[in-house]
Amino acid sequence: MKIIDLTQTLSEKTPVAPVKTCFTRIVQARYEHMYRIDDINLCTGIGTHMDAPLHFDPNGCAIDEIPLEKCHGDACVLHLKDKVGDNIDYGVSAEDVLAFEKEHGKVPKGSHFLVHTGWDRFWDTDKFCPTNAEGGCNFPGILEDAAKLLFERGVTSVGIDSMGIDQGINPKFPAHVVFLKNNILLTENLANLEKVPPTGAKIWMFPLKIEGAPEAPIRAVAIL
Amino acid sequence: MKIIDLTQTLSEKTPVAPVKTCFTRIVQARYEHMYRIDDINLCTGIGTHMDAPLHFDPNGCAIDEIPLEKCHGDACVLHLKDKVGDNIDYGVSAEDVLAFEKEHGKVPKGSHFLVHTGWDRFWDTDKFCPTNAEGGCNFPGILEDAAKLLFERGVTSVGIDSMGIDQGINPKFPAHVVFLKNNILLTENLANLEKVPPTGAKIWMFPLKIEGAPEAPIRAVAIL
Numbered sequence: 001m002k003i004i005d006l007t008q009t010l011s012e013k014t015p016v017a018p019v020k021t022c023f024t025r026i027v028q029a030r031y032e033h034m035y036r037i038d039d040i041n042l043c044t045g046i047g048t049h050m051d052a053p054l055h056f057d058p059n060g061c062a063i064d065e066i067p068l069e070k071c072h073g074d075a076c077v078l079h080l081k082d083k084v085g086d087n088i089d090y091g092v093s094a095e096d097v098l099a100f101e102k103e104h105g106k107v108p109k110g111s112h113f114l115v116h117t118g119w120d121r122f123w124d125t126d127k128f129c130p131t132n133a134e135g136g137c138n139f140p141g142i143l144e145d146a147a148k149l150l151f152e153r154g155v156t157s158v159g160i161d162s163m164g165i166d167q168g169i170n171p172k173f174p175a176h177v178v179f180l181k182n183n184i185l186l187t188e189n190l191a192n193l194e195k196v197p198p199t200g201a202k203i204w205m206f207p208l209k210i211e212g213a214p215e216a217p218i219r220a221v222a223i224l
Numbered sequence: 225m226k227i228i229d230l231t232q233t234l235s236e237k238t239p240v241a242p243v244k245t246c247f248t249r250i251v252q253a254r255y256e257h258m259y260r261i262d263d264i265n266l267c268t269g270i271g272t273h274m275d276a277p278l279h280f281d282p283n284g285c286a287i288d289e290i291p292l293e294k295c296h297g298d299a300c301v302l303h304l305k306d307k308v309g310d311n312i313d314y315g316v317s318a319e320d321v322l323a324f325e326k327e328h329g330k331v332p333k334g335s336h337f338l339v340h341t342g343w344d345r346f347w348d349t350d351k352f353c354p355t356n357a358e359g360g361c362n363f364p365g366i367l368e369d370a371a372k373l374l375f376e377r378g379v380t381s382v383g384i385d386s387m388g389i390d391q392g393i394n395p396k397f398p399a400h401v402v403f404l405k406n407n408i409l410l411t412e413n414l415a416n417l418e419k420v421p422p423t424g425a426k427i428w429m430f431p432l433k434i435e436g437a438p439e440a441p442i443r444a445v446a447i448l
Contacts, residue, residue, distance in 0.1 A: 043263050055259055211235035
């Protein structure tokens, strides 16, 4: 059994979208009484994290109410790194999903669909999610037609290695809406998807159990 | 496959030791722009969490440096709920570990040794870790002789369902020292150990990947 860490490291340098709060830390005990203790402040949707339906739906399920059975299972990985290239505004289309299916068969009901754009290689750079003139930021994401197709396939979750499921340039979040209003879990800022084959891997991604939270950090892993 | 959640829920009501910072939250976006966003502030050693060697050893491994291979494996569960009863100062002894071995065989090298004191049933009450006249607080923990025996057995991690690995009344943390100075991982505030058999279960407990942190919250699960 091989475990691949799909998680970015949380630190003061972790990139965040303009609307979100950065990670900060206070080291409040430094071995004066034998131990070190750190306090941290963060947005629950920072770094590699999961969105619960509550993130976009006031009546949706919160992160601590998600059944653990929905947080692991078979992974499909759509490898688009070469096609995305350096196109920061790339939109993953239904056509991209259909091309995956042509090669690997229909996306199975209940599976976890992960999009490898290759954007995680920019994590530590200004290219990961640069702010733009409209006050937003840019990064690749999933188009509405692809979101609707994945909903039709009955996937349990959808993940991506960029800052967000929707393209940064789209302020209407159509993919978030399609997924979260239909109880499909989302994971963002995944890492190392390059190392996961298109089919055959399992994913484990149990969110931090924060009462009534719309999002939570996860330690996501793939198992080969 | 059955998954048992070994994790307490993090909230404003989560009990903490006097030296640690409580969980607080600010809801900083309430669907004004379609989404809800929460910010949280917490001690990295709050709720169900893992201690890295760095917690007690300035030269020890930090939480993000722990190999994932050490964060899952075979679990041994020492069921002491009936013996501990209401004794808040119960100390788990080498004799208790040897009694486990008499019934279930030697604790295997590399396994994860979990102590079920039953104290998780007081999580939501003042009995979980009441403060005392010395400014500390009381809860059951593991005695130094048991810690040394488990070190000899070569366990990978040790967990407990009370606030700490050491008894609350012991300000010298002998069990923490034995374990963390020897790279044995610790988990505290586990839940639901009652549902896990003495042998045969697997545990998964991947810590939040916080750069250079001494501790981190985990979503721990047992798999039957």
